Each structure stands twice: as structure tokens, then as C-alpha cells.
């Protein structure tokens with residue numbers, strides 16, 4: 534027997550940025566135009582170049 538989900542699941546997309554120098558990881562909400570390997574901001578700790586490592590979706594309640 535299977536149950537149907539009552540609510541529709543809402544997927545919130547997130548972007549993971551990683552610093553190329555110190556490997557610091559920053560998780561933030563996905564923005565329009567994001568894609569994997571895109572160069573983004575400079576790292577807040579070492580001023581190195583950050584780029585997008587991963588984009589994924591999380592189910593929010």
C-alpha cells in the first residue's frame with residue numbers, strides 16, 4: 534500500500550562555491566546564471582579565486 538504525499542515538494546536550488554587556493558566552501562542560494570566551474574567572487578579568507586563546485590536542490594518543507 535502506498536501513500537500519496539499531501540503537499541507538493543518544493544525544491545530550493547543551492548550553489549556550492551569553493552576556493553581554488555584554500556578550498557574554503559561557501560553554500561548559498563542558487564542565482565540565475567550560475568553554472569558549475571563558473572568563476573565567482575574572491576575568497577573572504579585568502580582572497581583567492583572562488584568558483585562554483587556544485588549545484589544541487591534541497592527539498593524544503
Ligand SMILES: [Zn+2]
Nearest residue numbers: 552555576579
Ligand atoms: Zn581561500
